[in-house]
Amino acid sequence: MVIFWGSEFHLLYNDAYVPMLGSKHPRSIGQPAQECWGDIWPVIGPMLEGVLERGEATWSEDLLLEMTRHGFLEEAYFTFSYSPIQDDSGHVGGVFCAVTETTTTLLEQRRRRTLRDTAETMLGEQSVLGALDVALKALQFEAPDLQAVSAYFSDGDDLELLVPSAQPDSPPGFVRLRRADPELLSAAADAPSAARLADRLFETPSTQPAHGTARASSWIAPLGPVGQGRRALLVLALSPKLAADDAYIAFLAQLGVLIAAGVADARTVDVERERADALAALDAAKTAFFTNISHEFRTPLTLMLAPLEDALATPSHSPPSRESLELMYRNARRLLKLVNALLDFSRTESGTRALQAEPLDVSTFTADIAGMFRSAIERGGVELIVDPPALPPMMMDPEAWEQIVGNLLSNALKHTMHGKIELDLRLEGKLLVLSVTDTGSGISPQELPHIFDRFHRAT
Numbered sequence: 001m002v003i004f005w006g007s008e009f010h011l012l013y014n015d016a017y018v019p020m021l022g023s024k025h026p027r028s029i030g031q032p033a034q035e036c037w038g039d040i041w042p043v044i045g046p047m048l049e050g051v052l053e054r055g056e057a058t059w060s061e062d063l064l065l066e067m068t069r070h071g072f073l074e075e076a077y078f079t080f081s082y083s084p085i086q087d088d089s090g091h092v093g094g095v096f097c098a099v100t101e102t103t104t105t106l107l108e109q110r111r112r113r114t115l116r117d118t119a120e121t122m123l124g125e126q127s128v129l130g131a132l133d134v135a136l137k138a139l140q141f142e143a144p145d146l147q148a149v150s151a152y153f154s155d156g157d158d159l160e161l162l163v164p165s166a167q168p169d170s171p172p173g174f175v176r177l178r179r180a181d182p183e184l185l186s187a188a189a190d191a192p193s194a195a196r197l198a199d200r201l202f203e204t205p206s207t208q209p210a211h212g213t214a215r216a217s218s219w220i221a222p223l224g225p226v227g228q229g230r231r232a233l234l235v236l237a238l239s240p241k242l243a244a245d246d247a248y249i250a251f252l253a254q255l256g257v258l259i260a261a262g263v264a265d266a267r268t269v270d271v272e273r274e275r276a277d278a279l280a281a282l283d284a285a286k287t288a289f290f291t292n293i294s295h296e297f298r299t300p301l302t303l304m305l306a307p308l309e310d311a312l313a314t315p316s317h318s319p320p321s322r323e324s325l326e327l328m329y330r331n332a333r334r335l336l337k338l339v340n341a342l343l344d345f346s347r348t349e350s351g352t353r354a355l356q357a358e359p360l361d362v363s364t365f366t367a368d369i370a371g372m373f374r375s376a377i378e379r380g381g382v383e384l385i386v387d388p389p390a391l392p393p394m395m396m397d398p399e400a401w402e403q404i405v406g407n408l409l410s411n412a413l414k415h416t417m418h419g420k421i422e423l424d425l426r427l428e429g430k431l432l433v434l435s436v437t438d439t440g441s442g443i444s445p446q447e448l449p450h451i452f453d454r455f456h457r458a459t
Helices: 015-024 038-054 103-122 128-142 182-188 246-313 322-350 362-379 398-415 445-450
Strands: 002-005 010-013 058-068 073-086 092-101 146-154 159-163 173-176 196-198 218-227 230-238 358-360 382-386 394-396 419-428 431-438
Touching (some): 010 015, 015 092, 038 092, 073 103, 103 246, 128 246, 159 182, 182 218, 182 230, 218 246, 230 246, 246 322, 246 362, 246 398, 322 362, 322 398, 362 382, 362 398, 394 398
Parallel strands (some): 382 419
Antiparallel strands (some): 002 010, 002 092, 058 073, 073 092, 218 230, 419 431
16 A cells, blocks of 8 residues: 655555555655656646545556666556545545555466467467477567567578568568577577577567667577578567566466477377378389380380391291391390389389499490480481490499480480480590480470479370
8 A cells, every 4th residue: 555645745654555665665765756667657647636626536446667776777556546535624634545566467368368379379380490480470460479580490510590571471481690690509509498588589571679778688499400401499588577577487488388289299290291292103103104214115025026027027037137237136125124123113112222333334335225226216207316426434323324325315215306316425625525425306394393203195
């Protein structure tokens, strides 16, 4: 209880009012109210003057009064009444106030709401970025207990600031910091249980910390691994208008644990989705592989059938020439290798496929592979130009190289109706460069981004 007496509202109060004064006690005894409560006088001054002038009582519930009583401008809430006190002449000589501070209760309720709303916001998010994005936006705009909130991703050497999405459909982004703060880098590597208070603010492009305040503190909360060798870190800038007491620190710790749990849940969903996507891609690759290898069987069969048809069409029914027999033999061997490729695919699936490198005369070997296609190419009126230079022996897998050259020439054969197909082989420094050029239909611009997709076929 406090009495504001006289026209200057001199303070007279009991012991229960002392905690509300903080460092203002005991000099506030008998002090004019405007001197004692100068920072809140614009709010309570008109109320006191109204009671003194008109004798009308007032009632205020959970009223916010920002006051300096512990060395900093503090956010505080009070429920109080102002009642007139008559003097001996019957006039209002002062004001009686019964007051209860409700700051602790209101802050506790507000913090519980923040924890609940943050948990609900992150619930069901399907990715780590999505979970952090919604949590940051919720805390930045709906958590008055915090001055600012930031999240960082670290790979051990650099820090990237997570920038929440500006629009509902836009993804969050990153800002790579020019100089990674050593304290934040170190904290990112810690376990979530190692959260702690830092006696400073961490300025970033997305936060504008208040300067000149008596208190500047941050709560640093590691969030754990988030995939791709990176770890996440949450930094909460404490409000300069709230005391960093045990209740505040407990709230920050709960918030850090809650967000770390949300990130972990989202990471689990991420991993499961990546696994499902990988399995789906594998199934698609298998389907494409078997479709394409079935198609590959046609090429050597076509190359074998052509000399057989020529031999059968000869009136004398003379046996095929040695050149034709060699061509059929090479393509029969190629069919055998395609069958082996099916077995290699099985070994690749089980992780046992390995390249069998050996010294190879790559020029002669490449010319021999091209020779298998010469008859079929020239039958279609297309010129085949193959003149690889003499090159030193190289270590390579003959089967893999034959598959590469054969696939390129096969594609050129299928899509070149006239003109020429030219195979070129050359050394560029330490690199062996193989190119197959043709005057066929080419690759449409929309298909170019897919030329390195496994088993992709243009529509």
